[in-house]
Amino acid sequence: MAQQVRGVIARAKGEPVRIETITVPDPGPGEAVVKVQACGVCHTDLHYREGGINDDFPFLLGHEAAGVVESVGAGVTEVAPGDFVILNWRAVCGQCRACLRGRPQYCFDTHNAKQKMTLADGTELSPALGIGAFAEKTLVAAGQCTKVDPEASPAAAGLLGCGVMAxxxxxxxxxxxxxxxxxxxxxxxxxxxxxxxxxxxxxxxxxxxxxxxxxxxxxxxxxxxxxxxxxxxxxxxxxxxxxxxxxxxxxxxxxxxxxxxxxxxxxxxxxxxxxxxxxxxxxxxxxxxxxxxxxxxxxxxxxxWYGDCLPSRDFPMLIDLYRQGRLDLDAFVTETIALEDVEKAFERMHHGDVLRSVVTF
CATH class of the missing domain: 3.40.50.720 (NAD(P)-binding Rossmann-like Domain)
Structure with a gap:
């Protein structure tokens, strides 16, 4: 059954973001619904709001995230409900010329969820980098979920989803x-x-x-x-x-x-x-x-591009280093904030006051 949750929406170029109710459908084949625990505020989200990526408004912002898989659709084997995952925007296809040459980190046909999340009135949303994680829950392709050690701090782990990994x-x-x-x-x-x-x-x-x-x-x-x-x-x-x-x-x-x-x-x-x-x-x-x-x-x-990473290879390894005390991901978390504070975090970003503001749920 579809769920309604709160999310951060950019409706038009340059307009302040707002919190709105969004509808998250049940996962279809190859998809997963993730309960978001933390999501970093990245410059890319600001680029989306400013129309610097494309003009497919309205956007559901947020992409640098970690959380727990809530449900999966038919055919999903790589993750299961209850898994702690970092979300990624390089869900490799396994079939393109890069993947078939053994270079999946350069996959030319990465994929996202096929279904769309929507506003309450049915308006389809464009999730930032195919993720849209400034929301209590989000729908992604199962391949965008990388399972890692659940003892890791969600605020720190999620940063591997974009900027720190890059x-x-x-x-x-x-x-x-x-x-x-x-x-x-x-x-x-x-x-x-x-x-x-x-x-x-x-x-x-x-x-x-x-x-x-x-x-x-x-x-x-x-x-x-x-x-x-x-x-x-x-x-x-x-x-x-x-x-x-x-x-x-x-x-x-x-x-x-x-x-x-x-x-x-x-x-x-x-x-x-x-x-x-x-x-x-x-x-x-x-x-x-x-x-x-x-x-x-x-x-x-x-x-x-994305640190030429392969999430399935790099995320677990870096989380292991973090858990061993050899990689200080916590040092990148300047502050934790509420969903309502994303616009203020964009302002702090302009002033260079933070490495990362992180929304926590």
Whole structure:
């Protein structure tokens, strides 16, 4: 029987979000209903509200979530009612050319629930990243549920659903950071600081964090950065080169998503080094680099989408590290808030006051 719950809705571009009653249908074949326990407030949700993703309003926001499976539809075998899960937006198909080549982390045909959640008047909702977890319950494809250790804190675990996984994966999966490497991270918000953590987990010998905010740089230092650079007062390329013997870093992770910081990342890497773009640019942004420099410096220029993660592989492993005390996910939870406080959390995000506000139910 369909259920009615409360959810955070963005009805039109730029309008403040509101709490409304939504209808969650019973799960159909391959689907699951999840009782949400916690959901992080991510910049992507703000992009949806601002029309920066698409204009399929109204949106049911929220996607960085953990909770408990309440019910499943026909044919679901990967999870069962009662399982504690992290929600993901890479439910791999198993049939596309990437999956068939053994690279499911690049799946080209990820899927979501086929049924739609609706407003009380029947208006269909577009769930953020196919999840829509600023709600007491949500309907997703069963493949979007990754079972993990139920002893993990939901507020911390849910952050692996997007931002923290994106940063850790940018370092480990995309950047291929190895033991003894030098790493520079440009932009130390939630994703950038997660990249710092990923570089530390991978055994990097030198981790240089660059940002224009001293508060964010202090956090980066606490999370494992060995050096910090305030780009407002110090030219970051020169500083990163000086800290790496004049050579540049082996891996430079750009976590801002702007042409000027990408250019900094390009010139701050060592010859044959790697640049990883994990910051999300806007559609109108363009980059111009001398093609001879691209050729002459060698190495790799990569983009990292969701940290090139495979949820079924990465989420349980990272939760195990968290439970062992080797990965401090709790450090990313700046505050826990109520569903009604999401709009205020967007305002705090603008001011750079938080790594993550997390809605808890």
């Amino acid at each position: 940063g850790i994966g940018a370092a480990i999966n995309t950047g291929g950071v190895g033991r003894g490497d030098s790493v520079a991270v440009i932009g130390c918000g939630g994703v950038g600081n997660a990249a710092v953590v990923g570089a530390r987990l991978a055994g990097a010998a030198k981790i240089i964090a660059a940002d224009i905010d001293d508060k964010k740089l202090r956090t980066a230092k606490e999370l494992g950065a060995t050096h910090t650079v305030n780009s407002r007062t110090t030219e970051p390329v020169a500083a990163i080169r000086e800290l790496t013997g004049g050579n540049g870093a082996d891996v430079v992770i750009e976590a801002v998503g702007r042409p000027e910081t990408y250019e900094q990342a390009f010139y701050a890497r060592d010859l044959a080094g790697t640049v990883v773009l994990v910051g999300v640019p806007t559609p109108e942004m363009k980059i111009e680099l001398p093609l001879l420099d691209v050729f002459g410096r060698g190495g790799a220029l990569k983009s990292s």
